[in-house]
Amino acid sequence: MTSPIIIIVLFAALMHALWNALVKGASDRTIMLGLIALGQVVPGVFIALGQPLPNMAAVPYLIVSTVVHWGYYYMLNVAYRHGDLSVVYPVARGLAPLLIALGAQVWIGEYLPWQAWAGIASISGAILLLSRGSRTVATGATGLAAAIATSVIVAIYSIADGVGVRLAGNAFSYIGWLFAAEIFVAGYILGTRFERLRALSGRVILLGIAGGLLSGTAYALVLYAKTLAPLGIVSALRETSVIFAALIGVIWFGERPRRLRLFAASIVAAGIVAIAMTK
Helix, strand or coil, rough: CHHHHHHHHEEEEEEEEHHHHHHHHHHHHHHHHHHHHHHHHHHHHHHHCCCCCCCCHHHHHHHHHHHHHHHHHHHHHHHHHHHHCCCCCCCHCCCCHHHHHHHHHHHHHHCCCHHHHHHHHHCCCHHHHHHHHHHHCCCCCCHHHHHHHHHHHHHHHHHHHHHHHHHCEEEEEEEHHHHHHCCCHHHHHCCCCCHHHCCCHHHHHHHHHHHHHHHHHHHHHHHHHCCCCCCHHHHHCCHHHHHHHHHHHHHHCCCCCHHHHHHHHHHHHHHHHHHCCCC
8 A cells, every 4th residue: 555545544534533523522413414414515516517427337336325324424423422432433433444344355356465454453453442441431332332333334335435436437526426415415404404503603504514525525535545445455544533533532522531542542553554564
């Protein structure tokens, strides 16, 4: 895996952790998720209009990803309602690389070297520590179950998009249409909760839309990387965002126990090193 791809994915990981922190810290997380979806629509439309249409073979994957993202937003909202950022986020993201690597191996025949599997196992294994610690902190069974369900959903849309962006013939065309389709999510969430939207200040609304730009940029970078490297490796490296989320959780939100969560993040870092050494 080349250094430019590693840098791209790490930058995407940081942005992903930041927008999740915005959701966790929001007074109305449902509306914030709607604003984040809206923030992806405008750049998506501009990108789509400036590119040729994606190949028809990619359209089913666009549809699957758009539908599955509804479940992602819902389960993420439930998880953050019942759990801490530094537990929910690593659990939700930590299982995904293993599921994606297995799915890519079965679905499209991407076989990874043992170093990559060691890194993926290290990253996914870190969630076991956080799951055990969650019994004594503000993350109950509901939050933990929602985080695990989120992880499964992440794996489904990641594989769908990883295959779809390769079939599209043009990565930016696929990305543009994928983000433009977020109008359905934004329209439903904000349109059915308009009074709650009006109650928010202009600053919060702009912050939510900015979060959408962060989210969109982060995922666009990851999708681009998936056209250049195996899905399992890119997905595992992208989950370095759990390090950023753990730091944000213990420093910004004051979540505890600090040592357990930072130690789990360090295990993820070990997994990153193993993946980075993969030829």
